[in-house]
Amino acid sequence: xxxxxxxxxxxxxxxxxxxxxxxxxxxxxxxxxxxxxxxxxxxxxxxxxxxxxxxxxxxxxxxxxxxxxxxxxxxxxxxxxxxxxxxxxxxxxxxxxxxxxxxxxxxxxxxxxxxxxxxxxxxxxxxxxxxxxxxxxxxxxxxxxxxxxxxxxxxxxxxxxxxxxxxxxxxxxxxxxxxxxxxxxxxxxxxxxxxxxxxxxxxxxxxxxxxxxxxxxxxxxxxxxxxxxxxxxxxxxxxxxxxxxxxxxxxxxxxxxxxxxxxxxxxxxxxxxxxxxxxxxxxxxxxxxxxxxxxxxxxxxxxxxxxxxxxxxxxxxxxxxxxxxxxxxxxxxxxxxxxxxxxxxxxxxxxxxxxxxxxxxxx
Amino acid sequence: xxxxxxxxxxxxxxxxxxxxxxxxxxxxxxxxxxxxxxxxxxxxxxxxxxxxxxxxxxxxxxxxxxxxxxxxxxxxxxxxxxxxxxxxxxxxxxxxxxxxxxxxxxxxxxxxxxxxxxxxxxxxxxxxxxxxxxxxxxxxxxxxxxxxxxxxxxxxxxxxxxxxxxxxxxxxxxxxxxxxxxxxxxxxxxxxxxxxxxxxxxxxxxxxxxxxxxxxxxxxxxxxxxxxxxxxxxxxxxxxxxxxxxxxxxxxxxxxxxxxxxxxxxxxxxxxxxxxxxxxxxxxxxxxxxxxxxxxxxxxxxxxxxxxxxxxxxxxxxxxxxxxxxxxxxxxxxxx
Numbered sequence: 278x279x280x281x282x283x284x285x286x287x288x289x290x291x292x293x294x295x296x297x298x299x300x301x302x303x304x305x306x307x308x309x310x311x312x313x314x315x316x317x318x319x320x321x322x323x324x325x326x327x328x329x330x331x332x333x334x335x336x337x338x339x340x341x342x343x344x345x346x347x348x349x350x351x352x353x354x355x356x357x358x359x360x361x362x363x364x365x366x367x368x369x370x371x372x373x374x375x376x377x378x379x380x381x382x383x384x385x386x387x388x389x390x391x392x393x394x395x396x397x398x399x400x401x402x403x404x405x406x407x408x409x410x411x412x413x414x415x416x417x418x419x420x421x422x423x424x425x426x427x428x429x430x431x432x433x434x435x436x437x438x439x440x441x442x443x444x445x446x447x448x449x450x451x452x453x454x455x456x457x458x459x460x461x462x463x464x465x466x467x468x469x470x471x472x473x474x475x476x477x478x479x480x481x482x483x484x485x486x487x488x489x490x491x492x493x494x495x496x497x498x499x500x501x502x503x504x505x506x507x508x509x510x511x512x513x514x515x516x517x518x519x520x521x522x523x524x525x526x527x528x529x530x531x532x533x534x535x536x537x538x539x540x541x542x543x544x545x546x547x548x549x550x551x552x553x554x555x556x557x558x559x560x561x562x563x564x565x566x567x568x569x570x571x572x573x574x575x576x577x578x579x580x581x582x583x584x585x586x587x588x589x590x591x592x593x594x595x596x597x598x599x600x601x602x603x604x605x606x607x608x609x610x611x612x613x614x615x616x617x618x619x620x621x622x623x624x625x626x627x628x629x630x631x632x633x634x635x636x637x638x639x640x
Numbered sequence: 641x642x643x644x645x646x647x648x649x650x651x652x653x654x655x656x657x658x659x660x661x662x663x664x665x666x667x668x669x670x671x672x673x674x675x676x677x678x679x680x681x682x683x684x685x686x687x688x689x690x691x692x693x694x695x696x697x698x699x700x701x702x703x704x705x706x707x708x709x710x711x712x713x714x715x716x717x718x719x720x721x722x723x724x725x726x727x728x729x730x731x732x733x734x735x736x737x738x739x740x741x742x743x744x745x746x747x748x749x750x751x752x753x754x755x756x757x758x759x760x761x762x763x764x765x766x767x768x769x770x771x772x773x774x775x776x777x778x779x780x781x782x783x784x785x786x787x788x789x790x791x792x793x794x795x796x797x798x799x800x801x802x803x804x805x806x807x808x809x810x811x812x813x814x815x816x817x818x819x820x821x822x823x824x825x826x827x828x829x830x831x832x833x834x835x836x837x838x839x840x841x842x843x844x845x846x847x848x849x850x851x852x853x854x855x856x857x858x859x860x861x862x863x864x865x866x867x868x869x870x871x872x873x874x875x876x877x878x879x880x881x882x883x884x885x886x887x888x889x890x891x892x893x894x895x896x897x898x899x900x901x902x903x904x905x906x907x908x909x910x911x912x913x914x915x916x917x918x919x920x921x922x923x924x925x926x927x928x929x930x931x932x933x934x935x936x937x938x939x940x941x942x943x944x945x946x947x948x949x950x951x952x953x954x955x956x957x958x959x960x961x962x963x964x965x966x967x968x969x970x971x972x973x974x975x976x
Contacts, residue, residue, distance in 0.1 A: 290958035322960020499958045635962045
């Protein structure tokens, strides 16, 4: 049995599912913060095998989705700045800003390039010395080390035409803000696997210790997610909230200190605007003063006014777990992956996209 | 060739274009139809219904593990004919070349096309070349069209799937998609995944020897089997159930999908077919398919159902169910 098939083994899955069904937790709401988990849960059909008493909630952990329209509008304005080429990850192109998306801007003839890594953006900067290459950096702790590495590399190589427009965010302040709002009942949290591989599982101890909420760090295979769900239910059943790491093959308690060290070297904390949440203090990563040369916001004089959300779009409430995508009136009608009104329908990690692709007709 | 790169003059209609055709294309694709030297190729009419298809190839990179745009252009059009039950008679080739294209690369791709056509026994009978200014196309585009003959008693059609039918696939899924993606992204795997590009007309002919009653056949290229099965479900107004554990996906493709955050169901295939066949004929068709190398790993992946017409559902290894939708937009690797 290969490593992958081992984590998809039917027999082991069945025995965990049976145990979950036997558990005496009563109604329980379990939230996965991570968009990657949302998609993995839908893809493996986990929701369809859960008892009715288990409510699975998707949280704010899709980096494309939490990017505010104000930030998107900034990227659009940068893309229209003479001499500038915007580079970013693919999903970002399709997200509608207040007035237009990067994809529409590209169709108008402005240079917008999809890159698969920050190093691709660096390469472009080397190949096109007469253009300003701006990397529109979205993401959480997982992508931040790569952005930091790109800045360090750019400095090392003496690149003068590479900069970053950082709208990167940190998951812990996001999770804290969500709980502080108190809008949704969260009895357990499936902790993000990739994020935790960088910041460490210990970063989530505040959930059981300060909020009495059990948390299980999980990988992305069906058995990982089932094991994490079972662990949360067991802790809930026994009223012993704690931190469990079911993804120890990847996540260490202290995380990847080297990767995080690079992030801390290049970035510092600042407030950030989150879609659906507003401003969250110390939740964004911005370039430190000593890397100002690589900061697109300082290099280009961009002002964006009148940013606004589409009036019918309820992505903000979806991201806070207040409503499910089905409860949004435009879901699957005026808002589809082909013509999205909001980012949750666009992003490959978005809740609405996951509901649309994997569960729409099952409901 | 005298020139190392394609020049605009190669498409001018003058002597350089004449030389390109005489020195490169004609010797490479040589066959009696081409030697007719007319503006059209003449086929004798051997009876049956005529199938006609066309496709354009704009793949990047032009060369990838296991093939090139040349083989794709030949195999793709042969397969579009084959899955309709047609015996391919001949193909046309339209080349759109970008000024500056390296002649050496063009020669390699032409040689690939020649080999692919020879191995398939389907001649390239007529062609056209245009050269466009640098920046107007990405090195080269190829269009191939093909004609074939369908026997009177063969009626393969997307509308024909019926509840109870078996869903078969001719082999492993996603190889071409991963081969191209790994080349494009510079990801090296310890066991490289190579494209599955290959012609399927012989496999189809063998299947039709078992029974003429094959309901639907498709080659799941762009959009993968997910999109193809959805098309069939919609056209035939039936539901389709597949089993994830039955899907033939190699460990390498699965590993690459894990790494890149892709779903193998949406990856392109260039040498595979999906067949919807009557349940009672399924086992004998599978045995016949497995006799040929291109069908060696043929297997059953699901069945056609009456309920929820137009919907494709998949049972996952943990016993859950999920919808398989069509691909919307481009499949992109995960961000985190």
